[in-house]
Amino acid sequence: MNVGSLLVAATGPEFEHFKNRVATGMLVGAPTTASSQATGTGASDFNVNIAAGLLAVDGQVKEYAAQADYDVAHAGTGSALLTSLYSRVYTIVAYVNPADGLPALRVIVGVAALTPAQVAPTDAAIDAEFADAVPWYRIAEVTINRTGDTTVTQSQVNSVRPSGIPKTVHRP
DSSP: OOOBSTTTTOOSHHHHHHHSEEEEEOOEEOOSSOOEEOSTTOOEEEEEEEOOEEEEETTEEEEEOOEEEEEEEEESSSOSSOSTTEEEEEEEEEEEOTTTSSEEEEEEEOOOEETTOOOOOOHHHHHHHOSSOOOEEEEEEEEEEEOSSSOEEEEEEOTTSOOSSOOOOBOO
8 A cells, every 4th residue: 555645745843753764664684585696606696575564755655565585686697796705785775766756665785895894885875876866765784795605694784774763864
Protein backbone atom coordinates (compact mmCIF):
# COMPACT_ATOMS: atom_id res chain seq x y z
CA MET A 1 0.00 0.00 0.00
CA ASN A 2 1.26 3.47 -0.87
CA VAL A 3 0.08 6.10 1.53
CA GLY A 4 1.49 8.85 -0.65
CA SER A 5 2.12 12.37 0.49
CA LEU A 6 0.28 12.53 3.79
CA LEU A 7 3.04 14.61 5.34
CA VAL A 8 3.93 16.97 2.51
CA ALA A 9 1.75 19.82 3.78
CA ALA A 10 3.07 19.60 7.35
CA THR A 11 5.50 22.42 8.09
CA GLY A 12 7.83 23.46 10.88
CA PRO A 13 10.76 21.78 12.59
CA GLU A 14 8.48 19.59 14.71
CA PHE A 15 7.39 17.74 11.55
CA GLU A 16 10.88 17.04 10.13
CA HIS A 17 11.14 13.85 12.18
CA PHE A 18 7.96 12.51 10.60
CA LYS A 19 8.86 13.58 7.08
CA ASN A 20 12.22 11.80 6.97
CA ARG A 21 12.39 8.55 8.84
CA VAL A 22 11.96 4.82 8.89
CA ALA A 23 8.53 4.77 10.51
CA THR A 24 8.72 1.04 11.25
CA GLY A 25 10.73 -2.02 10.23
CA MET A 26 13.07 -1.94 7.22
CA LEU A 27 15.81 -3.66 9.24
CA VAL A 28 18.52 -5.15 7.05
CA GLY A 29 19.78 -8.61 8.04
CA ALA A 30 21.56 -11.72 6.83
CA PRO A 31 20.22 -13.09 3.54
CA THR A 32 18.11 -16.22 3.15
CA THR A 33 20.51 -17.41 0.44
CA ALA A 34 24.10 -16.81 1.55
CA SER A 35 26.15 -14.32 -0.42
CA SER A 36 28.56 -16.14 -2.70
CA GLN A 37 31.82 -15.77 -4.60
CA ALA A 38 33.02 -18.04 -7.41
CA THR A 39 36.68 -18.97 -7.65
CA GLY A 40 39.22 -16.37 -8.81
CA THR A 41 37.56 -13.43 -10.54
CA GLY A 42 34.39 -15.45 -11.11
CA ALA A 43 30.82 -14.41 -10.50
CA SER A 44 29.66 -12.96 -7.18
CA ASP A 45 26.23 -12.47 -5.64
CA PHE A 46 25.77 -10.43 -2.44
CA ASN A 47 22.33 -10.24 -0.79
CA VAL A 48 20.51 -9.13 2.36
CA ASN A 49 17.02 -9.60 3.74
CA ILE A 50 15.00 -6.46 4.48
CA ALA A 51 12.13 -6.58 6.98
CA ALA A 52 8.75 -5.13 6.05
CA GLY A 53 8.33 -1.50 7.00
CA LEU A 54 7.24 2.03 6.29
CA LEU A 55 9.53 4.73 4.88
CA ALA A 56 9.01 8.48 4.84
CA VAL A 57 11.32 10.54 2.64
CA ASP A 58 10.73 14.27 2.25
CA GLY A 59 7.11 13.78 3.33
CA GLN A 60 6.42 10.98 0.84
CA VAL A 61 5.48 7.69 2.47
CA LYS A 62 5.61 4.11 1.15
CA GLU A 63 4.97 0.74 2.78
CA TYR A 64 7.30 -2.13 1.86
CA ALA A 65 6.72 -5.88 2.10
CA ALA A 66 9.55 -8.01 3.47
CA GLN A 67 12.23 -8.65 0.88
CA ALA A 68 14.27 -11.85 0.93
CA ASP A 69 17.64 -11.83 -0.83
CA TYR A 70 17.52 -8.16 -1.82
CA ASP A 71 20.31 -7.74 -4.38
CA VAL A 72 23.17 -5.68 -2.96
CA ALA A 73 25.57 -6.52 -5.80
CA HIS A 74 26.15 -9.20 -8.36
CA ALA A 75 28.58 -9.75 -11.16
CA GLY A 76 27.88 -12.50 -13.67
CA THR A 77 31.37 -12.61 -15.13
CA GLY A 78 33.61 -10.89 -12.62
CA SER A 79 33.74 -10.34 -8.90
CA ALA A 80 33.08 -7.07 -7.15
CA LEU A 81 36.03 -8.10 -4.93
CA LEU A 82 38.78 -9.34 -7.24
CA THR A 83 41.07 -10.92 -4.64
CA SER A 84 40.98 -12.40 -1.17
CA LEU A 85 41.36 -10.07 1.81
CA TYR A 86 39.50 -7.23 0.09
CA SER A 87 36.28 -5.71 1.41
CA ARG A 88 33.68 -3.22 0.26
CA VAL A 89 30.89 -1.28 1.98
CA TYR A 90 27.56 -1.03 0.18
CA THR A 91 25.18 1.66 1.45
CA ILE A 92 21.43 1.18 1.05
CA VAL A 93 19.69 4.54 0.77
CA ALA A 94 16.06 5.61 0.75
CA TYR A 95 15.28 8.37 -1.73
CA VAL A 96 12.37 9.94 -3.58
CA ASN A 97 12.17 8.32 -7.00
CA PRO A 98 11.67 11.10 -9.59
CA ALA A 99 9.67 8.71 -11.81
CA ASP A 100 6.75 8.30 -9.40
CA GLY A 101 7.52 10.66 -6.49
CA LEU A 102 7.56 7.82 -3.94
CA PRO A 103 10.31 6.49 -1.67
CA ALA A 104 12.53 3.82 -3.20
CA LEU A 105 15.69 1.94 -2.22
CA ARG A 106 19.04 2.04 -3.99
CA VAL A 107 22.45 0.52 -3.29
CA ILE A 108 25.48 2.80 -3.54
CA VAL A 109 28.84 1.03 -3.88
CA GLY A 110 31.89 1.97 -1.83
CA VAL A 111 35.46 1.55 -3.02
CA ALA A 112 37.07 -1.87 -2.52
CA ALA A 113 40.08 -1.86 -0.21
CA LEU A 114 42.21 -4.24 1.82
CA THR A 115 40.31 -5.31 4.93
CA PRO A 116 39.83 -3.34 7.25
CA ALA A 117 40.56 -0.15 5.24
CA GLN A 118 37.21 -0.16 3.42
CA VAL A 119 34.92 2.82 3.99
CA ALA A 120 31.29 3.55 3.23
CA PRO A 121 30.44 5.86 0.33
CA THR A 122 30.64 9.54 1.32
CA ASP A 123 27.64 11.85 1.12
CA ALA A 124 29.22 13.44 -1.97
CA ALA A 125 29.62 10.03 -3.64
CA ILE A 126 25.96 9.24 -2.94
CA ASP A 127 24.86 12.64 -4.27
CA ALA A 128 26.83 11.94 -7.46
CA GLU A 129 24.94 8.66 -8.04
CA PHE A 130 21.66 10.47 -8.62
CA ALA A 131 21.16 12.19 -12.00
CA ASP A 132 18.42 14.33 -10.48
CA ALA A 133 18.84 16.22 -7.24
CA VAL A 134 16.73 13.99 -5.01
CA PRO A 135 16.39 13.85 -1.23
CA TRP A 136 17.86 10.73 0.39
CA TYR A 137 19.12 9.20 3.63
CA ARG A 138 21.00 6.06 4.64
CA ILE A 139 19.05 2.94 5.64
CA ALA A 140 21.93 0.53 6.24
CA GLU A 141 25.53 -0.29 5.43
CA VAL A 142 26.51 -3.79 4.31
CA THR A 143 30.16 -4.80 4.46
CA ILE A 144 31.27 -7.75 2.32
CA ASN A 145 34.67 -9.28 3.13
CA ARG A 146 36.30 -11.72 0.72
CA THR A 147 38.05 -14.08 3.12
CA GLY A 148 39.24 -16.73 0.67
CA ASP A 149 39.11 -17.77 -2.96
CA THR A 150 35.42 -18.70 -2.80
CA THR A 151 34.33 -17.42 0.60
CA VAL A 152 32.82 -14.16 1.78
CA THR A 153 31.52 -12.91 5.10
CA GLN A 154 29.19 -10.02 5.58
CA SER A 155 27.81 -7.74 8.25
CA GLN A 156 24.93 -5.28 8.29
CA VAL A 157 24.76 -2.01 10.23
CA ASN A 158 21.31 -0.47 10.70
CA SER A 159 22.41 2.33 13.03
CA VAL A 160 23.11 4.72 10.12
CA ARG A 161 19.37 5.30 9.61
CA PRO A 162 17.49 8.24 11.07
CA SER A 163 16.58 7.68 14.70
CA GLY A 164 14.34 9.57 17.09
CA ILE A 165 16.34 12.72 16.40
CA PRO A 166 14.83 14.92 13.68
CA LYS A 167 16.65 14.22 10.43
CA THR A 168 17.05 16.45 7.40
CA VAL A 169 17.57 14.56 4.18
CA HIS A 170 20.51 15.26 1.90
CA ARG A 171 19.75 17.45 -1.09
CA PRO A 172 22.45 17.55 -3.74
